[in-house]
Amino acid sequence: MSSAGDARQDRQGSGGHPDEPHAAGGLGSRLNWLRAGVLGANDGVVSTAGLVVGVAGANATSTELLTAGLAGLLAGSLSMATGEYVSVSTQRDSERAALAVERRELAATPEAELDELTDLYVAKGLTPRLARQVAVELTAHDPLAAHAEAELGIDPEELTNPWHAAWASFTAFTVGAVLPLLAIVLPPADLRVLVTVVAVLTALAACGWGSARLGNAPVRPAVVRNVAGGALAMAITYAAGVLLHASTG
Template identity: 60%
Template sequence: MKQSTGANQHDGEPHEGGGLAERLNWLRAGVLGANDGIVSTAAVVVGVAGATTATGPILAAGAAALIGGAVSMALGEYVSVSSSADSQRALIAQERSELAHLPQEELDELADLYERKGLSAATARTVATELTAHDALGAHLDAELNIDREDVVSPWSAAAASAVSFTAGALLPFLTAVLLPAQWRIPVTFLAVLVALAVTGGLGARLGGAPVFKPVVRVVVGGILALGATFLIGTWLGSSGVTG
């Protein structure tokens, strides 16, 4: 007797509980955070390295860019996710209250929503009744608001993930600029940053299901422009004596 493999054919797809989609969103956010860390910190250290060959100023500026950027990213993510989570909780509380005080009206509304999606009136009423008996709140949140009450993201975990990804990206240009000899500092940092940007650009494209080439070109060209501009400005400031 041939064994059925249907149970395993779609493992991990987004429609199975939404877990894969949620993980991909976190991975994309991590890639973007790392990309920001690479570009912003590299721009600072390359700019300072263009103005001076002394390691001390580069170390101080790079550390400030890394720490300040990580804190800024964490705070921004915390505020953003907190606002989103507060809105979701408010909608969930409102829906729970409506179900408690207006159960028949809510059932009629749910049946109407399914009828609008193409079900016959009788089938829509049956589906709404059975889903209400099983999990009324979950059914209404899904059909009306496209919300899963289990998917309200913690702002603390989002902030931590953002800070970690930014720091991971920022460490590469920071370490190459601080640890390498002066004559190798700028070219190696440039090369390392562009390779890292190509990797993050390609990874971000793959996670989003998009072709890799164009996103990689965009992010690498952007990195070249950012590093070139800060290096030229730093070199000009160093040669003009402004930084001396």
């Protein structure tokens, strides 16, 4: 979630155009959504690969593998979507409550709120005189937006939509899960585990590279962690499947 609406950009008191911080915040938000999509797809790859490889270790037929894979895909994607919807709805409710408090304070004590906004910009590094000027001008333009962004880190016009978050998680997980599902059911029986492992590790390397690039983090450690984690998950579930088949077969 996965997370997607946590990016918060501080308004820079540099005398720039008021829309510039919003543009930067919007870019950060879009990057967070994209990063969440990459990580959601990564979850779909790992969980579904672990499931189908484990079932394959129990010497399952192609029909049984397809059934298990589809069940895992649906269960995982719906779980991701539900969890994201609940999480983002809770965040949105909290943001709305904070904005409601800010509205009441602006209506009841506007001068005190102006002083508070001035102090916030002074704390960001502006001189008291310039901070007061910025606070006055932004308050005249949109007092709620000015206070919400500087004090709460919230853009009242860009609250995260929980339905968008749910659909994004559902889609990302499903896209990731399709790869190991196809890789396990399409090849011949004697090659399907090998094909699945190669396809999954390649996809995980790509996901690790993508998440690292989006987060401006070192690529190599992210790829190694991703590939090692996926390989370990498949090894454990495959071994469990083999042991189960040996004990019951």
